Amino acid sequence: MPEFRHRHAVLLAHAAGTQIVTFVLRPTMSYRAIELDVPPAWLGVLGASFALAPLLLALPAGHAADRYGERRMAVAGALFLTAAAIAFTTIGHTVAGLVAAGILLGTGHLGSVIAQQALVANTTERGRHDTAFGHYTFAASLGQAAGPLLIAAFGGQAAIPDTGSIFAASCGLSLLLLALSALLPNHPTGRAEADGGDLRALLRLPGLAHALLTSCVVLAAVDITLAYLPALGAELGLTASAVGLLLTLRGLASMTSRFFLGRLARAVGRRRLLVVSTLGAAAGMLLTPVPMPLWLLAALLVVVGFGLGVGQPLTMSWLAESAPEGMRGRAMSLRLVGNRTGQLFIPGAAGLMAAGLGTGGVLFVTAITLGWAGIAARRLPVDP
Incomplete structure (x- = not known):
């Protein structure tokens, strides 16, 4: 029981941390675009760069989580989130750099979320999934609410916060998330079981x-x-x-x-x-x-x-x-x-x-x- 509670706490912390990083970087990306005098139409392009990865990579990511285990997928997601924070810091002074960083951010968020949801699904006793997913989404909502507080802390009374400092701080948060990812349990199904399934069975x-x-x-x-x-x-x-x-x-x-x-x-x-x-x-x-x-x-x-x-x-x-x-x-x-x-x-x-x-x-x-x-x-x- 203590081990289960420890793993559960790590999972909830990972869920909240993923959303904190994401909900810090996404609004700050828009603020940086405003600093660069990006036309309003391009703000939609920046938003779409985040959504592009889930549409194209979600099913392969789910297959990878089933085959190789949730911890490996979570580590991969955290690495992409860290790469996104570094990209925002180093090449986020151009529109192309913001788009590239946004794609990395969407990819990292995808990997982390797929790992978390698969872990909740695979480690919860039948009949208790409602409670487990309720607590999981509660932790994610908490992270979504806490993320913008970091922007407020760096923004003060200014209309536009110090985006460079926020991007730098996000690098540290992403590294903490990477450490949490390594503590998550792993439940790979292996080649035979994962490949034996068929997407058509789900449909x-x-x-x-x-x-x-x-x-x-x-x-x-x-x-x-x-x-x-x-x-x-x-x-x-x-x-x-x-x-x-x-x-x-x-x-x-x-x-x-x-x-x-x-x-x-x-x-x-x-x-x-x-x-x-x-x-x-x-x-x-x-x-x-x-x-x-x-x-x-x-x-x-x-x-x-x-x-x-x-x-x-x-x-x-x-x-x-x-x-x-x-x-x-x-x-x-x-x-x-x-x-x-x-x-x-x-x-x-x-x-x-x-x-x-x-x-x-x-x-x-x-x-x-x-x-x-x-x-x-x-x-x-x-x-x-």
């Missing part, structure tokens, strides 16, 4: 399409909320501090639902919890653009955040228990491909469809899409 899993759909729509809804809530606040006359409070409440609500996910799933049932939470988030987002008192808007954002926090860990848990032995790394990577595809296309599609309706229209379309995903989740098997 034939009952309910797979609905699980991937729900996962990618929920993640896209989180991104849209982060991007459009400040714009909605400006339309409603809210202060920047009020919008920051709303985003904080949304994030805290998501972390709460993830921390207690195991108990909620046991009390309500996994499929019912996924459906109700997704539909609840859709209903809350649908009402968000309506003018109302700030306290009521805050309560709605708590509902939205709580519901959006459930989708990711529950679909991970479902995939972990559904995937054949020796293919769980590939199952997690398949989910990641779906997520990144949704992040690339759903926000753009929502913006195009609601171009004439303003920010409220974007949130309306997102809420409808989220409701559709919640209804689709009813077709998931009750248990894998």
Whole structure:
């Protein structure tokens, strides 16, 4: 038991550390681009450089995690994150250098996340995946919240922080993550077992399409909320501090639902919890653009955040228990491909469809899409 707790603590620390490094470097990359007077259109290119690796390399990375073990994949991911931090420091004074560093960052993040999710899937007893993935995503959310604090520490009252110092500090953080990677356990399946599996076996899993759909729509809804809530606040006359409070409440609500996910799933049932939470988030987002008192808007954002926090860990848990032995790394990577595809296309599609309706229209379309995903989740098997 003490050894299990030690390994569990190392895994959670690794998950939080990966997100800290990523959520320090990604915004700082944008600040550096602003320093270089990069045209706004190029900011999208920089963002796409991070998403490119998961789309192209996710399935091979999942196969490698299954075959060679999670620790080796985590070490490889940390090495790429370290290389990204060094690249930002040394060649990040040009647009080409920022793009190259962004690709390294996306690759390192991919390797680390695949290793973590495969490790949770392979080392958790059947029936406890909901709790395990809830705690895992809670730690990741904690890292995502802590990362920007480093930017604030270096930024002070300036509009643009000291990007050079942040990049240098990120090198040290990446090296710490590399040390943590070496402490993770390893569960390679070997050539025979890993090669004996077939991706088509995953694609034939009952309910797979609905699980991937729900996962990618929920993640896209989180991104849209982060991007459009400040714009909605400006339309409603809210202060920047009020919008920051709303985003904080949304994030805290998501972390709460993830921390207690195991108990909620046991009390309500996994499929019912996924459906109700997704539909609840859709209903809350649908009402968000309506003018109302700030306290009521805050309560709605708590509902939205709580519901959006459930989708990711529950679909991970479902995939972990559904995937054949020796293919769980590939199952997690398949989910990641779906997520990144949704992040690339759903926000753009929502913006195009609601171009004439303003920010409220974007949130309306997102809420409808989220409701559709919640209804689709009813077709998931009750248990894998």
